[in-house]
Amino acid sequence: MTEIADRLEELRDQGLHRRLRLIEGRQGPRVTLDGRAVLLLCSNDYLGLAAHPRVRGAAAEAAMRWGAGAGASRLISGNMQPHRRLERRIAGFKGYESALLFGSGYLANTGVIAALAGRGEVVFSDELNHASIIDGCRLSRAETFVYRHGDLDHLAWGLRQAGKRAALIVSDGVFSMDGDIAPLVDLQALANQHGCRLMVDEAHATGALGPGGRGSVAAAGLSGEVDLVIGTLGKALGSYGAYACADQETTDYLLNTARSFVFSTAPPPPAAAAAMAALEVLESQPERVDKLVANAATLRRALAAEGLAVGDSETQIVPVEVGAAAPTMALCERVLEQGVFAQGIRPPTVPEGSSRLRFTVMSTHRREELERAARIVGSAARELGIAAAPPAAASLAA
Ligand SMILES: Cc1ncc(COP(=O)(O)O)c(C=O)c1O
Numbered sequence: 001m002t003e004i005a006d007r008l009e010e011l012r013d014q015g016l017h018r019r020l021r022l023i024e025g026r027q028g029p030r031v032t033l034d035g036r037a038v039l040l041l042c043s044n045d046y047l048g049l050a051a052h053p054r055v056r057g058a059a060a061e062a063a064m065r066w067g068a069g070a071g072a073s074r075l076i077s078g079n080m081q082p083h084r085r086l087e088r089r090i091a092g093f094k095g096y097e098s099a100l101l102f103g104s105g106y107l108a109n110t111g112v113i114a115a116l117a118g119r120g121e122v123v124f125s126d127e128l129n130h131a132s133i134i135d136g137c138r139l140s141r142a143e144t145f146v147y148r149h150g151d152l153d154h155l156a157w158g159l160r161q162a163g164k165r166a167a168l169i170v171s172d173g174v175f176s177m178d179g180d181i182a183p184l185v186d187l188q189a190l191a192n193q194h195g196c197r198l199m200v201d202e203a204h205a206t207g208a209l210g211p212g213g214r215g216s217v218a219a220a221g222l223s224g225e226v227d228l229v230i231g232t233l234g235k236a237l238g239s240y241g242a243y244a245c246a247d248q249e250t251t252d253y254l255l256n257t258a259r260s261f262v263f264s265t266a267p268p269p270p271a272a273a274a275a276m277a278a279l280e281v282l283e284s285q286p287e288r289v290d291k292l293v294a295n296a297a298t299l300r301r302a303l304a305a306e307g308l309a310v311g312d313s314e315t316q317i318v319p320v321e322v323g324a325a326a327p328t329m330a331l332c333e334r335v336l337e338q339g340v341f342a343q344g345i346r347p348p349t350v351p352e353g354s355s356r357l358r359f360t361v362m363s364t365h366r367r368e369e370l371e372r373a374a375r376i377v378g379s380a381a382r383e384l385g386i387a388a389a390p391p392a393a394a395s396l397a398a
Contacts, residue, residue, distance in 0.1 A: 015325035016346050026051040027238075029364045031341075038341040039369055041359045046316055047207050047288045048364035049238030049278040059239070062273030070266035074101075075255070078266030086272045087243070089279055094214060094231075095223030096245035100254055101272065103264050105203050105232030106132040108242040110139050111260030112230060113170060115253065116197060117142035121167035124158055124196075126150065126182065128175050131349070133201060142167060149175075152186050159194040166196040173205035173216030177350050177358055179310075179317030181209070184220040191227075199228040207236025208316055213282050213289040237282070239274040241267040291363040292316050295370060299361050302371045306378025307387050318359040319345075320377065322386055328355035334380040340373045 011017040024032040027050040031040045049055050062082055070078035083101055091099040102108035113136030117123045121142040125133060128149045137144040143165075145158040159166050169191050171182040184200060191198040202215040210219035213236065217226045228250065233241040244254060254261060282288065296316040303310050308320045322328040325346040332344035335357075342357045350356060357377070361370065381387035 015329060029362050029366075029369075033336075033341055036336075036339070038336065038339050039365075039373055041340060041342040041361065041365075041373060043362060044204070044235035044360060045238055046236040046292055046360070046362055047213075047238070047278075047282065048362050049236065049281060052238065052278070052281055054281055055238050055274050055277045058277035059270040059274035063270040066269035066273075068270065069268050072266065073262065073264060074266045075262060080266070080269055080272075082269045082272035082276065083266060086276045086279075089276060090231075090243050091245055093279060093283070094229055094245045095218065096229065096247070097224075098248045098251040099243045099245045100251040100258075100261065101267055102242045102244065102258075102261055103267055104240065105130075105201070105230065105234065105242040106135075107260035107264060108230050108232075108244055109133050109201060110136040111258035112199065112228060112244050112254060113137055113168065114139040114141075115258040116140075116199070116228075117167040120165060122158075122162040122165045123167060124155055124162075124169040126171045126175075128178060129170065129172050130176050130201060130203065133170055133172070137170075150180070150183055152183060152190065155187075156190055159190060159196070162194075164195075166194050168197045168199060170199045171201070173200045173202045174209065174315050174317065176204055176317065177345060177356070178319055179204075179313035179315045181205075181216055181219075181314055184216060184222055184226070188220075188222055188226060197227040199230065200226050202229055202231040203235055204315065204317060206231045207282060207289065208292055209289075212286045233271065233275040233278075237275045237278040239278060240271045241275060288363045292361065295361040295363060295365050295367070298367050299359060299370045299374060302374030303359075303377065306374055306381070308374075308378060308381060316361045318361065319356045320359065320381075321354055321356040323353055323355060325355045327384060327386055328357065330384055331377075331380055331386055332357060334384060335373075335377050338376045338380070340376050342377075 022034055027045050072078035087099040109132035117140045119141045122145055123137050123142045124145045125137050127146050147155040188198055200217050205216035207213040209216050217229050229245040231243055233239040299318050300310050310318050328344040342359045345358045346355045
């Protein structure tokens with residue numbers, strides 16, 4: 001039996017022990033964290049919709065009209081109007097025939113992958129895919145071929161080896177810890193060529209990329225073509241829950257076979273109603289997406305001007321890699337003392353030796369506060385001996 005105290009001690013020794021911090025009040029670009037006012041730079045509420053009056057109002061109204069919970073799984077007696085309406089709206093937004101709601105993105109990924117691949121088949125998964133995809137591959141009992149990040153040659157080689165056993169290619173649309181975008185056009189071409197399905201997780205792409213924030217699949221011109229598009233309601237849509245978009249036959253199949261759908265309570269009606277309202281706000285105010293893109297560019301530029309590399313980030317997720325866990329957390333605490341909150345991210349969330357501060361911007365941040373945050377991070381990193389001095393030529397105007 002594992003000794004819990006020993007295991008906790010081991011986590012502390014490795015600099016991997018985690019604890020909860022407390023946000024007081026609502027989510028927003030500035031929050032009170034453990035009693036201190038901070039600039040929040042690690043939320044996935046990218047468009048500031050979690051606390052939007054219309055979204056909150058819709059949740060409150062739905063709680064009064066439909067109740068706090070659904071009381072059962074969708075297939076028993078938990079299927080309610082807010083679920084059905086939201087599924088239709090999401091399918092339309094994403095350009096798909098059908099959508100199916102799940103309890104969360106984690107549940108959607110584990111359930112869908114396990115439903116679409118099984119023993120004797122092969123799933124192809126990018127090495128930087130989210131943990132919920134990794135767990136879905138494990139649950140499927142299919143063989144998993146993990147291809148090097150974004151490496152199409154490696155993937156193509158694996159597909160050739162698998163032959164007819166190739167069942168599914170699965171990739172994040174925007175990679176959650178690096179902020180780069182998957183090569184979706186090429187992934188789709190390989191899926192077509194090898195006769196397998198492609199599934200894209202749009203957790204960080206919805207509301208952030210593509211026309212009107214429709215995501216990375218829409219940005220690549222592949223709406224309706226990629227077999228399955230998964231997304232969460234818990235990030236840019238400010239609520240909780242998730243969806244899988246596909247053709248009608250596929251969602252019917254998932255409804256019958258995805259265990260995380262069949263054996264779990266339907267999402268609470270207020271969460272579905274809040275996501276519906278968030279989609280309406282997004283569709284009527286697409287400029288929120290433009291602001292998010294502009295803010296991300298500002299932060300990337302400002303960090304670069306401090307001599308901090310931001311990897312291949314092309315989106316609102318902007319990592320500053322430190323390496324080891326301990327200095328990452330030291331940097332996190334040092335900048336927090338100065339009112340900037342970006343959580344340090346350590347293994348197993350990221351590979352060993354690539355611990356980082358993962359900054360995420362929101363459309364509701366102001367340009368000046370992003371620039372100020374970058375200066376704080378830059379000087380803290382230099383004080384801790386983590387970063388070189390800013391390159392002489394770099395400037396915020398660059
Ligand atoms: C890429 C990706 N997929 C899925 C999830 C899980 O979504 P949810 O938070 O709705 O469970 C996350 C979020 O943590 C994620 O980053």
